[in-house]
Amino acid sequence: MVKLKTPQELENLRASLQKQLKYSAKTISICYGSSCKASGAEEVITAIKNELEKNNLETNLERIIKETGCHGFCEQGPLVLIKPQNIFYCRVKPEDASRIVKKSIIKNEIIADLLFQDPQNENIFTTEEEIPFYKKQTRLLMQHNSDIDPRRLEDYLAQGGYSALNKVLTQNTPEEILEKVKSSGLRGRGGAGFPTGQKWESCRQAESEIKYLICNADEGDPGCFQDASLVEGNPHQVLEGMILGAYAVGITTGYIYIRYEYPVAVRNFREAIEQARDYGLLGENILDSGFSFDVQVKRGGGAFVCGESSALIASLEGRPGEPRDKYVRNTKKGLWGKPTLLNNVKTLASVPLIVEKGSDWFRQFGTSSSPGTMIFSLTGKIKHTGLVEIPMGISMHSLIWDIGGGIRNDKPLKAVQTGGPSGGCIPAANIDLPLDYEHLSNAGSMLGSGGMIVMDENTCMVDVARYFLSFTQQESCGKCVPCREGGKHLLHTLNKITRGEGQITDLTLIREISEAMQKGALCNLGRQAPNPVLTTLHYFENEYHRHIMDQKCPAGVCRHLISFYISTEDCTGCGKCMDVCPEEAIRGEKREPHHILQGECNRCGICQEVCPENAISKG
Amino acid sequence: MSQHTINSKEQIEQITLKIITSYRHLSEEEMDWIALLQDIQDQFRYLPPDGLKLCARELNVPLSQLYSIATFYTCFSLAPRGKTEIQVCMGTACHIRGAEPILDKILQQLALNPGETSPDLEYSLETVNCVGACARGPLVIINSNYYGNLTMGQVENLLSKTRDINGEGKNG
Ligand SMILES: Cc1cc2nc3c(=O)[nH]c(=O)nc-3n(C[C@H](O)[C@H](O)[C@H](O)COP(=O)(O)O)c2cc1C
Ligand code: FES
Numbered sequence: 001m002v003k004l005k006t007p008q009e010l011e012n013l014r015a016s017l018q019k020q021l022k023y024s025a026k027t028i029s030i031c032y033g034s035s036c037k038a039s040g041a042e043e044v045i046t047a048i049k050n051e052l053e054k055n056n057l058e059t060n061l062e063r064i065i066k067e068t069g070c071h072g073f074c075e076q077g078p079l080v081l082i083k084p085q086n087i088f089y090c091r092v093k094p095e096d097a098s099r100i101v102k103k104s105i106i107k108n109e110i111i112a113d114l115l116f117q118d119p120q121n122e123n124i125f126t127t128e129e130e131i132p133f134y135k136k137q138t139r140l141l142m143q144h145n146s147d148i149d150p151r152r153l154e155d156y157l158a159q160g161g162y163s164a165l166n167k168v169l170t171q172n173t174p175e176e177i178l179e180k181v182k183s184s185g186l187r188g189r190g191g192a193g194f195p196t197g198q199k200w201e202s203c204r205q206a207e208s209e210i211k212y213l214i215c216n217a218d219e220g221d222p223g224c225f226q227d228a229s230l231v232e233g234n235p236h237q238v239l240e241g242m243i244l245g246a247y248a249v250g251i252t253t254g255y256i257y258i259r260y261e262y263p264v265a266v267r268n269f270r271e272a273i274e275q276a277r278d279y280g281l282l283g284e285n286i287l288d289s290g291f292s293f294d295v296q297v298k299r300g301g302g303a304f305v306c307g308e309s310s311a312l313i314a315s316l317e318g319r320p321g322e323p324r325d326k327y328v329r330n331t332k333k334g335l336w337g338k339p340t341l342l343n344n345v346k347t348l349a350s351v352p353l354i355v356e357k358g359s360d361w362f363r364q365f366g367t368s369s370s371p372g373t374m375i376f377s378l379t380g381k382i383k384h385t386g387l388v389e390i391p392m393g394i395s396m397h398s399l400i401w402d403i404g405g406g407i408r409n410d411k412p413l414k415a416v417q418t419g420g421p422s423g424g425c426i427p428a429a430n431i432d433l434p435l436d437y438e439h440l441s442n443a444g445s446m447l448g449s450g451g452m453i454v455m456d457e458n459t460c461m462v463d464v465a466r467y468f469l470s471f472t473q474q475e476s477c478g479k480c481v482p483c484r485e486g487g488k489h490l491l492h493t494l495n496k497i498t499r500g501e502g503q504i505t506d507l508t509l510i511r512e513i514s515e516a517m518q519k520g521a522l523c524n525l526g527r528q529a530p531n532p533v534l535t536t537l538h539y540f541e542n543e544y545h546r547h548i549m550d551q552k553c554p555a556g557v558c559r560h561l562i563s564f565y566i567s568t569e570d571c572t573g574c575g576k577c578m579d580v581c582p583e584e585a586i587r588g589e590k591r592e593p594h595h596i597l598q599g600e601c602n603r604c605g606i607c608q609e610v611c612p613e614n615a616i617s618k619g
Numbered sequence: 620m621s622q623h624t625i626n627s628k629e630q631i632e633q634i635t636l637k638i639i640t641s642y643r644h645l646s647e648e649e650m651d652w653i654a655l656l657q658d659i660q661d662q663f664r665y666l667p668p669d670g671l672k673l674c675a676r677e678l679n680v681p682l683s684q685l686y687s688i689a690t691f692y693t694c695f696s697l698a699p700r701g702k703t704e705i706q707v708c709m710g711t712a713c714h715i716r717g718a719e720p721i722l723d724k725i726l727q728q729l730a731l732n733p734g735e736t737s738p739d740l741e742y743s744l745e746t747v748n749c750v751g752a753c754a755r756g757p758l759v760i761i762n763s764n765y766y767g768n769l770t771m772g773q774v775e776n777l778l779s780k781t782r783d784i785n786g787e788g789k790n791g
Contacts, residue, residue: 035751222749298653302694320691385754604724
């Protein structure tokens with residue numbers, strides 16, 4: 001690897017890489033995101049490599065096979081794309097390797113049974129672009145995830161990477177970049193939606209020799225993985241965004257704080273830093289511009305509160321991650337008392353695009369108050385679980401049905417939870433809500449970092465509130481009383497209700513404690529923790545009443561409030577349930593209807609899972 | 620390196636000292652206590668008290684400060700970890716798809732609480748929050764292998780399979 005000394009050398013290298021790409025034969029891009037890994041991507045990769053060797057194609061192994069970051073359509077993993085045509089194979093198994101190599105690589109054939117078939121209308125799609133899940137998205141940030149081996153800087157260059165940086169260093173002053181980001185209207189993607197340009201400007205104006213930049217990759221929301229997909233899948237785009245931010249604000253030292261649970265992200269980002277340094281794109285005197293900037297990776301410690309800016313800074317300083325009151329902004333006094341610019345991964349990853357293509361280009365996506373795109377983790381009772389990038393302002397309905405394929409098993413939608421533990425539940429009646437900062441917060445929820453959990457009639461809203469509260473209560477750092485004690489009592493009250501021991505006055509108590517937390521907690525962890533409780537109480541009060549007044553859980557989730565029954569009409573007496581019941585709570589003669597001894601039953605539901613006749617119901 | 624055996628005090632101190640060496644040159648401001656403890660934990664899969672004491676002595680920091688970090692962050696364990704690490708995802712997507720009864724079942728079968736290790740150091744049980752594989756929820760990870768779309772019925776098989784593998788390991 002040669003150190004690039006001038007912008008021209010970078011462009012020469014890019015030209016030669018792009019030429020290689022143009023004339024190179026096919027490549028197999030295999031998704032190595034967590035979901036695909038969990039569905040066996042590793043075995044598929046090994047099998048394909050073996051097959052390439054068998055066919056004497058191994059000399060070009062690195063070029064032919066790309067292990068990439070998340071492609072997004074997690075539900076259908078392991079995913080394999082044949083490029084350049086983008087032929088989309090899903091649910092690939094190691095046994096398919098031989099066919100893929102022989103038919104799709106050596107010859108030009110398409111393997112029909114590996115293509116995606118829409119279960120709704122049985123349409124079959126050949127390429128990724130044609131599949132409705134992808135077709136309806138606008139992928140700006142995730143655009144290159146399947147083209148790039150994240151461990152090769154060259155791949156990013158070939159896709160046009162670092163050209164924004166190159167232009168800036170030769171043609172623009174820091175003020176011009178700042179102006180561009182300001183006029184793009186980009187807002188922070190870490191949750192609060194604070195205007196990024198304004199934050200940068202405030203940090204730029206702060207007087208200090210030393211300033212710091214921090215990329216927040218702590219991604220604490222327990223149902224989100226989009227930041228991971230960028231840091232793992234396209235680390236150089238995030239890094240380029242950091243360099244551009246540092247240039248605009250006048251910063252020489254940067255950190256990226258990566259969540260402890262993401263070892264692949266840590267590895268890939270560390271390698272990206274090394275490679276960028278070797279190429280002269282990071283470090284002293286970048287591309288001979290006189291500008292210097294370097295970055296270090298810090299691993300988080302597994303504490304949700306450390307995603308909060310002041311707690312993150314405490315953690316970077318090597319202390320327990322406790323937040324502080326923010327009467328002085330971090331942009332004035334942050335890390336080690338110096339002005340500090342802290343941005344989310346997606347915010348920074350948007351910057352190279354804005355700088356390269358201009359703020360008007362960026363503003364054509366999204367709404368006037370929330371320009372650009374947002375990546376959502378679409379999960380829960382949805383047909384197409386995955387990562388979805390859409391322009392801000394699209395309706396929740398469109399996201400769930402046009403892209404997400406609708407609700408699993410075609411059940412009716414009950415509610416959608418957005419914003420993670422700080423967000424709230426939005427009922428099915430409000431499904432036309434546009435997805436942007438203002439609309440979601442007016443509905444009592446928030447955009448947050450893009451979590452979207454879809455719920456059907458089998459989801460209990462009281463249980464959901466209890467779940468989030470138990471999370472925030474566990475993650476409360478304990479520094480302030482409203483969050484520490486308030487959270488505990490809220491959780492205790494919700495636990496009582498889900499056990500059928502609640503009283504109607506508890507609902508008033510819940511509202512009072514919530515208000516105290518919203519007003520009195522030190523940081524947004526505590527202030528927003530009541531949101532899931534308050535929104536479910538607001539939209540689904542009846543469900544709380546059923547738990548309290550009738551000791552019933554209508555969704556059949558709260559274990560203390562449900563019982564299992566065997567229908568004497570449907571039961572054929574096959575005995576399968578009796579065999580699996582861990583409590584030996586099922587009685588009955590062979591070929592005679594069975595019954596459950598309620599006193600013995602621990603309501604685990606295994607019997608219902610195994611019953612071939614669907615004769616067991618919950619109520 | 621991850622070790623399954625319990626190290627002697629000498630071994631612990633020797634390995635820890637090596638780690639400390641790479642931190643010695645850092646100024647007070649640059650010193651990253653969390654990274655230091657993470658490096659130690661990477662070696663032993665927990666923070667041995669002898670290692671922490673050595674850090675305090677060598678780097679001239681109150682032991683209580685190290686403990687305040689070690690107890691605040693959930694990535695640290697102050698007790699040795701079991702040979703088999705079982706992680707149950709309790710992230711939102713997994714919760715909605717029924718992770719809680721699955722966890723209950725595992726707790727009951729292993730007679731362990733989350734965060735605990737069996738006395739024979741065979742199993743450690745932990746809950747985690749979203750590992751990015753929500754499409755496969757509910758999900759359990761055993762020694763880095765993912766088991767997704769779990770049903771209650773499969774849990775029992777999974778655990779007994781794990782036990783068999785462990786048993787073989789012992790004999791062989
Ligand atoms: C409890 C809590 C957790 C947070 N977790 C994250 C997180 O995981 N990632 C993130 O980018 N921002 C998180 N934030 C928001 C940050 O405090 C901060 O606003 C954000 O990183 C700023 O970046 P942005 O302007 O680019 O959005 C969290 C806030 C709170 C109160
Ligand atoms: S919630 Fe379990 S993997 Fe995401």
